[in-house]
Amino acid sequence: MRFVAGDFSGAVRDPMENDTLQRNVALQLASEDADWVLQLDTDEYLPSPPALLSAIQRADLQGFGALEWPMRVLYRNLPGGKALEICARDGGDHFEYIAPVAVRSGKRLVHSRQTNGAVLRALVRGDSSSVQLSRPLAVGEVREELLNSNEAIIHNSWARSPVDLRRKLASWSHASARAWIYYWGRWLPSVWTWRWMRNLHPFFGGVWPALRVCPILLPDGFQTGSEASRPCVKARSLNLPAH
Numbered sequence: 001m002r003f004v005a006g007d008f009s010g011a012v013r014d015p016m017e018n019d020t021l022q023r024n025v026a027l028q029l030a031s032e033d034a035d036w037v038l039q040l041d042t043d044e045y046l047p048s049p050p051a052l053l054s055a056i057q058r059a060d061l062q063g064f065g066a067l068e069w070p071m072r073v074l075y076r077n078l079p080g081g082k083a084l085e086i087c088a089r090d091g092g093d094h095f096e097y098i099a100p101v102a103v104r105s106g107k108r109l110v111h112s113r114q115t116n117g118a119v120l121r122a123l124v125r126g127d128s129s130s131v132q133l134s135r136p137l138a139v140g141e142v143r144e145e146l147l148n149s150n151e152a153i154i155h156n157s158w159a160r161s162p163v164d165l166r167r168k169l170a171s172w173s174h175a176s177a178r179a180w181i182y183y184w185g186r187w188l189p190s191v192w193t194w195r196w197m198r199n200l201h202p203f204f205g206g207v208w209p210a211l212r213v214c215p216i217l218l219p220d221g222f223q224t225g226s227e228a229s230r231p232c233v234k235a236r237s238l239n240l241p242a243h
Contacts, residue, residue: 002029004025004026004029006021006022006025008021008022008025015172016111016112019112020109020110020111020112023039023109023112023113024108024109026039027039027103027107027108027109030105031105031106031107032105034105035060035104035105036056036060036102036103036104036105037102037103037104037105038101038102039100039101039102039103039113040101040153043155043156043157044071044101044153044154044155044156045153045154045156045217045218045219045222046153047150047151047152047153047154048147048150048151051146051147051148051151052067052069052101052102052151054146055067055069055120055122055146055147056102058120058144058146059102059120060104062120063118064104064118064119064120064142065103065104065107065115065117065118065119066100066102066103066104066107066115066117066118066119066120067100067101067102067103067119067120067122068097068098068099068100068101068119068120068121068122069100069101069102069122069147069152069153070095070096070097070122070123070124070127070130070147070152070153071095071096071097071098071152071153071154071155072085072086072093072094072095072096072149072152072153072154072155072217073085073086073094073096073155073157073208074086074154074155074156074157074158074159074217074218075157075158075159075187075190075194075200075208075211076158076159076187076190076191076194076211077159077160077161077216078191078213081215081216082213082214082215082216083159083213083214083215083216083217084159084190084194084211084212084213084214085211085212085213085214085217086200086208086209086210086211087209087210087211087212088129088209088210089198089209089210091210091212092129093124093127093149094129094130094208094209095124095127095130095149095152096130096132096155096207097121097123097130097132097133098113098132099112099113099114100113100114100115100119101113101153103115116140117140118140118141118142119138119140119141119142120142120144121141121142121143121144122144122145122146122147123143123144123145123146123147124145124147124148124149124151124152125145125146125147125148125149126145127145127149131206131207131209132207154217154218156218156222158187162188165183165187166183169183178202178203179202182202186200186202190211194211195211197210197211198210
């Protein structure tokens with residue numbers, strides 16, 4: 001881990017512009033002597049690194065500049081080692097396809113983790129219900145079924161204690177009065193109301209159709225507290241074998 005100081009809270013930029021600037025600085029540094037760079041936030045757990053590595057090698061051979069990997073989203077912790085997970089409206093599996101988690105070295109991010117140019121979007125086999133998959137292909141986007149459901153990233157999006165979630169919201173790139181209204185009006189009472197909650201994403205309702213109870217999906221010791229809620233960048237350089 002390397003600490004890099006910089007002006008990442010400029011008042012002339014909105015929070016997401018500052019977030020993108022911070023990520024680009026990290027990406028530039030991590031690109032040194034590397035072919036690809038992984039960009040994973042500290043609240044994201046990758047259960048199957050070999051599956052991701054195989055997909056990166058595939059993207060590299062085909063000339064893509066970025067690889068997108070789906071996520072399962074945790075929403076709220078429950079007593080007894082359970083959690084609320086975002087699911088499809090019928091209670092089935094639900095995956096988010098947000099942005100690349102691996103980019104070719106030297107690429108530039110244009111919005112948070114998103115890039116321009118050719119991107120390989122890895123799909124969960126058999127997934128046809130996720131909202132992002134109902135949209136037309138973007139310019140340069142190619143979709144391939146490359147992973148099983150248990151190989152998707154586990155995103156500990158909001159499954160934190162109320163104290164830690166308030167810390168997250170206070171420094172979030174999406175921070176706004178709307179986020180705080182959502183926290184008090186929907187997230188906090190969700191322990192009791194989750195069965196009836198629909199279209200519950202704080203900004204894009206249909207992206208999160210419904211909730212279901214699942215076992216805790218994160219390994220023991222995974223960081224879920226205030227450190228994970230900071231808007232920091234974790235990047236790792238990845239050297240691929242010659243081909």
